[in-house]
Amino acid sequence: MKKRFYYGAMATGLVFTACSSEALNEPDNRPAEADQTLYVKMAIHGDDLNGTRAGDTNGAPDAEGDxxxxxxxxxxxKNAYFVFYDAAGKxxxxxxxxxxDKATTGVDGATVEKYYESVVPVSIRKGELDPAQVVCYINPISPAELQNPLSEIETVTREMAVSGSDNKLFPMSNSVYYTSTENGTKPQIAVPVATDQLFDTEKEALEATNKAIDVYVERYASKLKFTSKDAEAYETHTMLNGEEVPVSLSFVAEKWALNAESKKTYVVKSFRKESAEGIILPDDYTYNDLNTAINGTLSTADSWVWNNADYHRxxxxxxxxxxxxxxxxxxxxxxxxxxxxxxTYNDLTKENSKVGYPTTDTDAKYFKExxxxxxxxxxxNPAAAMPSVILVGKYKLSVNGTEVEGNPDFYTYLKGSDGKPLVYFAANDGTADSKVAGGESMLKRFINxxxxxxxxxNDGTEEAPKYRYVRLNPTVAADLAMMxxxxxxxxxxxxxxxxxTTTEGYDEIKLPARQQTLQFxxxxxxxxxxxxxGNGYKEIVADDATPTGTQITLTAANRVLMQQVGFANFYNTGMAYFNIPVKHYGWYRAGNTQKEITEGETTKPNTTTIDWGKxxxxxxxxxRNHSYSINISSITGLATGIAGVDDPIVPPAETKDYYVAYKVRILKWAVVPVQNVDL
Structure with a gap:
C-alpha cells in the first residue's frame, strides 16, 4: 500500500470551504504501481460565526465585528476524519x-476562530491515483456514507446537527463556497491537493514550509437565542344588545420552539439544483444561476452579497x-x-414534554440548517415554509372590567368600530346565551x-294546502328554540x-382548523x-338520499350556511400562538423595499409586517454556522387561535401582519443582524 504524508492546516471558523476539480494543481494521474503511504500537512481553520452589522453592508457581514x-x-x-479523492472525485x-490532541493550534484572523495543524498519513492502494482533493469531517455523527463519491456527498444526510450524550458535540465539515463570480463557476466542496503537498515521509511533511493544505470547516448547526417581554393587553370589544362592550385579552406565554425546522441536514453544505417538481437534481448551481435565483434583476448595488471567497464561506x-x-x-x-x-400545542405543553423551551430560558439553542x-x-403559503419561532400560550380575559375565571373558549369575528376583531363566546348548552357574562355568544351572533x-x-287546509315560507326570526322564542x-x-x-361547481368536479377549500362556521x-x-x-326553499334530506327538485342534502345545506356567514376564528380554551419567521442576511439587502417603514416623517426598521409577495x-x-438572536421587544397584537391541542401549527397563509417586535443576529458563527419584532 502506497502511503503519503500531507501537511494540512484546519481552521474551525465554522465555514465550509470547497474546491472544484477544475481548480486542482495538476495531480499525478498515473496509478500507483504498488501500495504505499503518502503524508500531507493539514491545517484546519475554524470560521467564526457571522456578524451583527450585516444590515449596514447590504446583507454581507464585515470582518470587523460581524x-x-x-x-x-x-x-x-474530539476527532477529525479525512476523505481523499482523485481529480475525478473517486x-x-x-x-x-x-x-x-497533539496538533499545533492557534488563532487565525478576524473570521477564523482557531486552527489546528497536523501531518496526516494517506494510504494509497495499487492502481489508485494520487489524492487530488480532500474533505474534512470534525466530530462526525457517524462515518457512514462519508466515503461516497464526491458527486454524491452533497446528498448524504443526518438527523442531528449536534451530538453527544448532552448534545454538546458539534459536527463540522468543509466550508462550501464559490471561489469566483465568473460565469460557470461551481461550488467547491473538496479542498485541492497539489503534487508538491504530498510527501513520502512524515519527517519531510513536518519540515516543509508553506505547504500546508488549508481546510476551512464550519458547524452543521445554526444557533439561536430567544428573549421575550410579557405581552401587553389587547383591547377590543364584544357585543351585548347591539352595543360594544370592552374586552381585554392578556396573552400568557408558556413555551417557544423552532417550527418548520428541517428534519434532516446535509453532511456538507449543498448547492444542488431543484427541478420544477421540487426533486433534487445531480447538478450544482453555478454562481450566476444561484445569484439570479437570490437577487433576480436587482442591480449590483441593491443585491445581497451572499458569498465571500476571501472569507472562505x-x-x-x-x-x-x-x-x-x-x-x-x-x-x-x-x-x-x-x-x-x-x-402542536400538546407537543410543547404536555407534562414532561422535552419539546420547546420556557420563555425564561434565554440560553443559546441549536437547530438544523x-x-x-x-x-x-x-x-x-410561503409563511409555512420558513423556519419560525412559535410562541405559544393562553389568553386570560376580562369583560367590561371584570376578570373572567380560567381560560374560556372565545371567537373573533368581523371588526368593531375601532377596526379590531370583535370577540364572541361559547354558548350554554341548549341556549344561545353566552357562557361568559356580559358578552354575546358566537352562536347568537350567527343566528342573528x-x-x-x-x-x-300552511294557509290552506290539509286537503288543499296553501304553503308559504316565513323566515325564522330569532326574536321569536319558538323560532329561536328551533334554530x-x-x-x-x-x-x-x-x-x-x-x-x-367547477369543471373538474371539486375545488376544495383549504381551511385551518381554527376557522369555524354555522352548521346544522x-x-x-x-x-x-x-x-x-337561490333556487327556491328546500327541504333538507340526508346525504345518502337522492334529493328531488324541492330538496337539498345536508352537506349542500351546510355549504349554504357557510357561504352566508363566513368564518370565525376559534380560540379553544384561549390557546394561541405568535409566529416569527427567522430573518436571514438577504432581508438586509439594499434592494429590499420592505425592510424599512415610514411613519410620518420617521423611517425605521420594519419589525411588524411581511408582504410575502415581495x-x-x-x-x-x-x-449552518450562523448565530441568530430574536428579541421580542413588544407584544401588542392578537395571536393566532389554536382549535385543537394536537393540530400541527401551520401559520396562516392570508396573514401579512406580525405584530411582534423582534431582533435577529446571525453570529464566527456568522452573526445575522439583530431582528427586532413587534407582535
Missing amino acids: FEAGVGAESEI QVGDIVQINL SYWGMSPAYFTATYPEVAGDVNDNSLQTYY TTVGLKALDSK QVTVLYKRV VGALKIDRPTEAVLKNP NGINNTTGIYIAN VRVGDFGMV
Missing part, C-alpha cells in the same frame, strides 16, 4: 481518522427542505412525509345574521368544503326547517 467565536463546547474537537485510500445553501413538491397550507397537509417538523427557495416563495332559514306555514336545536358552531366537513347539528334536528339556496430567496432561513 463574526463571533464559539463558546465552550461549540469549538471542542475516493482514494481509506478514510483517515486522527486525534488532534458562503451565507446561503440548500437544506433538504428545499427539495419538495409542496409546502403545507393548513394543518391537514402535514404528514409523515413532510420534510419539516410542525409542532433550514432554507427554502423560489418554490416555497411561489407556494400558496343568517337569513336563509325558513319554516313552512338553537338545529345549529352549532363547527369546522365544516371536507365534503362541505368541496365546491361542486345533524339531519335529525332539521325537521321543519327549509333553506333558501420576499426574496435568502430573506428568511437558518444557515
